[in-house]
Amino acid sequence: MSRAPHYRPSILLVNWRDTRHPEGGGSERYVERIAEGLVRLGYRVSIQCAGHDRAPSGDWVAGVRFRRRGNKFTVYLHALLAILRSDADVIVDVQNGMPFFSRLVARCPVLVLVHHVHREQWHSALGPFLGRIGWWIESWLAPRLYRRCRYVTVSNVTRDELGQLGVELRRTAVVPNGLDAPPAVTARRTQAPVLVAVSRLVPHKRLEHAIDLVAQLRPKWPDLRLELVGEGPWKEVLQQHAIDRGVQDSVVLHGWVDEQTKHEILAGAWVHLCPSVKEGWGIVIMEAAAHGVPTIAYRSAGGVAEAIVEHETGLLADDFDEFVRHADTLLRDRALRKAMGAAGRRRARQFSWEESLGAFETVLHGALRAGAEPRGR
Structure with a gap:
């Protein structure tokens, strides 16, 4: 034609x-x-x-x-x-x-x-x-x-x-x-340990695992806080789950936030959690990496195994117990977090x-x- x-x-x-x-x-x-x-x-x-x-x-x-x-x-x-x-x-x-x-x-x-x-x-x-x-x-x-x-x-x-x-x-x-170039942020890494998950609040994102992780680690890390960023129909379920696990005072559900606020929250976190059942890639993994924040995800969740360079920019778990152990490792090992954060920043710059x-x-x-x-x- x-x-x-x-x-x-x-x-x-x-x-x-x-x-x-x-x-x-x-x-x-x-x-x-x-x-x-x-x-x-x-x-x-x-x-x-x-x-x-x-x-x-x-x-x-x-x-x-x-x-x-x-x-x-x-x-x-x-x-x-x-x-x-x-x-x-x-x-x-x-x-x-x-x-x-x-x-x-x-x-x-x-x-x-x-x-x-x-x-x-x-x-x-x-x-x-x-x-x-x-x-x-x-x-x-x-x-x-x-x-x-x-x-x-x-x-x-x-x-x-x-x-x-x-x-x-x-x-x-x-x-x-x-990947969009991350905006300039004023936030600095928090003194107390903070985990973050940025996600739609829907069942297959499996954010209950992030809340369960806090419940398991809080005896070791009494100041531990989880910040959930995102909106969706699963919000009330997650709120109730945090209450049921006795960690509602350690879990902050921000709901929807604008891009600048999202990046401020990411920049202040120690570790990013992605417990999703399946992701094609995981843009937020790279957004966290751009702020020097390593990610923990499940190996079986598809494209996350490509978004994360295992043992370099984050860690992959085969089950929930390993998911928790990886989080504990990164919370304890500041040098490892910094090394993974630096590697993540370099990798994030490769995508546009x-x-x-x-x-x-x-x-x-x-x-x-x-x-x-x-x-x-």
Whole structure:
């Protein structure tokens, strides 16, 4: 298909949420940073996502057009309608477990963006029956429906997991998360030991483990404090869990905070905890590293094993007992914390959104070329 010399390709991203959504997180930030970068490169970019009360049904942010329709269930129907009406050259189907089924109605190439595979989350989110259906859609139906599409993911771990579901490795490119340069902060490392976890407050983030860790270590560390930063439907559950474990006076739930406040809290902490069941990468791990704060996470949690360089920028645990031992080790060993913090700062400087944007655009060019090729009927 011929294009005018100054034609600006149009990209439509369909995503469950945006960063202003109460449950928005790192995956939404990835989508929006890439979208904003594509606008700077001359693309026309729209994001179709769920509606919510923190943003209007439609607006423009950094040159990106946002259309917010439906709730966390009906957003899929609204996305399909948007795809049908769209003149986009490429659809980016952001699969947070559930695909948008864009391949059924799209008249242009579809690029699939997957942050991580959700095998473990389906049961906790929807229960055993619906969870099995969700996992069947993600693990069996989606790989077949999108079998001719290119994929983008954020870590080699997720790329390999997609391969196990039948997505050919040659069709999957790894484009890691970038990192915003951390703002200048006034906070200094606290005198008393402080643990921090920055996360959406949802079941699969498993923040109960962070609270349980405080309960186990407080006899050794009576001044220990845990600061939880983030918002979500699990907030009251976590508050009650802290009460049940008798550590409510040692756990601070900040709720949602602005970026500057988040970085101030990170900068003052000794250790960052990421007890999540699964992460595609873990942007906050790199944000903590940029402030010289090492992270402890579970080895089985996917991309965290790439975001953390084990024994250099943080520690990985195989079970909860080891998670606690690692925290105790880092709290006791100031020299080790400092060494890991310095290594983390160096590593964080290796990541930028501009590099991620360049890699993503390369994949996008491949999809655009595929769309320009004549196809037999």
